[in-house]
Amino acid sequence: KQEVTQIPAALSVPEGENLVLNCSFTDSAIYNLQWFRQDPGKGLTSLLLIQSSQREQTSGRLNASLDKSSGRSTLYIAASQPGDSATYLCAVSSGGSNYKLTFGKGTLLTVNP
Amino acid sequence: DAGVIQSPRHEVTEMGQEVTLRCKPISGHDYLFWYRQTMMRGLELLIYFNNNVPIDDSGMPEDRFSAKMPNASFSTLKIQPSEPRDSAVYFCASSLGLLIEQFFGPGTRLTVL
Numbered sequence: 001k002q003e004v005t006q007i008p009a010a011l012s013v014p015e016g017e018n019l020v021l022n023c024s025f026t027d028s029a030i031y032n033l034q035w036f037r038q039d040p041g042k043g044l045t046s047l048l049l050i051q052s053s054q055r056e057q058t059s060g061r062l063n064a065s066l067d068k069s070s071g072r073s074t075l076y077i078a079a080s081q082p083g084d085s086a087t088y089l090c091a092v093s094s095g096g097s098n099y100k101l102t103f104g105k106g107t108l109l110t111v112n113p
Numbered sequence: 114d115a116g117v118i119q120s121p122r123h124e125v126t127e128m129g130q131e132v133t134l135r136c137k138p139i140s141g142h143d144y145l146f147w148y149r150q151t152m153m154r155g156l157e158l159l160i161y162f163n164n165n166v167p168i169d170d171s172g173m174p175e176d177r178f179s180a181k182m183p184n185a186s187f188s189t190l191k192i193q194p195s196e197p198r199d200s201a202v203y204f205c206a207s208s209l210g211l212l213i214e215q216f217f218g219p220g221t222r223l224t225v226l
Contacts, residue, residue, distance in 0.1 A: 031212045043117070043204055043217035089156065093212055098169065101146075101215070103156040 002027045002094050006104035013080055014112050021075040021107045023090030028068050031093040035064050035075050038087045038106065047088075048075070080111045117218035119205050125224045131193040134221045137186055138207030146215060147180055147190050148204040156204070162188065163211070195225045 003026045013019050023033070032051045036044040048057045048064040050073070056065040063076040077084060087106040094100055118137040126132055138145045146161040160170040165182045173180070177196070182188040192199055202222050206215040 034214070036217075041219075043219045044206075046214045046216070049214055091156075098171070099161075099211055101158055105155040 002102045004104040010108040012110040023073040036089040119218035129194045134190040136188045136205030142207035144208045146206040150202045
């Protein structure tokens with residue numbers, strides 16, 4: 001059974017700092033990995049999707065990396081801003097014929113002005 | 114497009130009552146997913162549909178839960194009878210394909226007293 005773990009559970013940083021969020025998964029037989037953002041009381045917004053054959057994806061100040069063999073992914077946020085404050089969730093697609101999108105419990109990020 | 118639409122946004126009911134959650138996916142999306150989010154278990158996939166046909170309902174917790182998709186623009190998740198442990202946020206998401214970006218609705222916060 002696929003399990004996804006995110007560390008740390010919460011992170012507080014001053015504005016302008018670069019930061020890294022971590023995600024690990026137990027079964028390396030994945031199709032892809034996605035990073036989502038969730039704001040309080042809102043749904044999830046997809047930030048980046050990395051296919052299993054890729055090593056990284058970039059969008060603006062965000063960079064996500066994937067090391068499938070070691071079961072790890074990181075989300076790097078450059079020059080953090082208060083508007084980046086949210087919960088960040090990692091999810092992996094796996095399961096062969098029994099598709100599953102398995103989520104981590106997220107990292108609550110607070111960027112202080 | 115208005116995105117994925119869910120109703121109601123909040124539902125408070127008493128134990129034993131029937132609850133129906135509704136979802137309108139993004140037009141043209143062939144896949145529709147129902148998720149449940151709790152503090153203890155995080156986000157869990159309950160069931161997903163492809164072209165209105167349920168493909169995998171192995172995530173549905175009990176027979177009290179049922180989901181239908183009578184047409185491409187409407188789906189329901191029903192709980193009958195509801196129990197306090199069903200209290201959670203229920204999300205609907207849709208996508209063009211199984212292994213690509215999913216678009217989430219704002220969720221329905223269900224409280225069963």
